[in-house]
Amino acid sequence: MKAATGTHHDVPTQVKDPALVERRRRQIVDASVALFVKNGYHNTTTRQIAKATGFSIGSLYEYVSTKEDVLYLVCDAIHAEMEKAVTRVVSDQVPGPDMLRDAVRGYFAVCDTMSDHIVLIYQVTQFLSDKWKKRVLDNEIRVTGRFRQLLEDVIAKEQFVGIDARQIDLAAHNIAVLGHAWAFRRWFYLKHYSLAEYTEFQIRNILGAISENFHNSINKGK
Structure with a gap:
């Protein structure tokens, strides 16, 4: 799967056709x-970059102004x-829980496909x-x-109680970081686990943590 560019409208372009800009910038990013x-x-x-994309240097500058623009487009993609x-x-x-499971699976799949992109962002x-x-x-x-x-x-x-906004924020960031972790540690993970195994393990931990917080809050109230 190739990268798709997103909210990059502030990067200057001389080309008026949005669909063409989208296509060409996707080529530039990859x-x-x-x-x-x-x-x-x-x-x-x-x-x-222009040579690898198949553009002349002049054509490249119709879609980006600087190398920094390209780097931002990579992150945006x-x-x-x-x-x-x-x-x-x-x-x-x-x-509900099934939606969360499927969203995490889809997110982790993207992190797998775009592992090089993700590592590059951090660098x-x-x-x-x-x-x-x-x-x-x-x-x-x-x-x-x-x-x-x-x-x-x-x-x-699920009518869980006792889980505050700070805990939810932390759990959400944990999901984001776990996807990135697959990209960073894939040199090890791929020798021992499939992406599906990694994903299901992390989903169980995520949902288990929510449930545990719920039961702990109930026990404290007793």
Whole structure:
């Protein structure tokens, strides 16, 4: 699966056709990730990106202005794919544990497919300007917020009590980080576990933690 670009409308472009911009930037993102992983961000030039994408350098600059724009588009593409994976589940199912399970499965699958992209984000986000860095962090919070809403739906459906907003926030961020962990540790995990095994193990832990907090709150009230 190729990366899909998302909320990148503030990156300047000279091209008026939004669909064409979307397509070309997707090509730029995929070619750039391969180069950044192979050569490093700083050692990759826009001329190399243009060549790998099949563009002239002039054509490349019709879709981006700087190499930093490309880096932001890479980050944006990852978050767009993650959010799409969750949204597909939410739009088709009734809120509850099954929806949460399927959303986590979809999210982890995207993290697997885009492992190189995710590792790259952690390596090079520091090189973004404050403007783009804030956008990347905002996108990360937005994706995590989808899991927060799903967790709230599960808690409401199962009528769990005693689980406060801080615990829900922490659980949502845990889900986000567990997806990233598969990308970072896949050199080890893939030798011992399938993605499905990893996913089901983490889902049991996530739902088990919610249930445990619920039962602990009940016991404290006795």
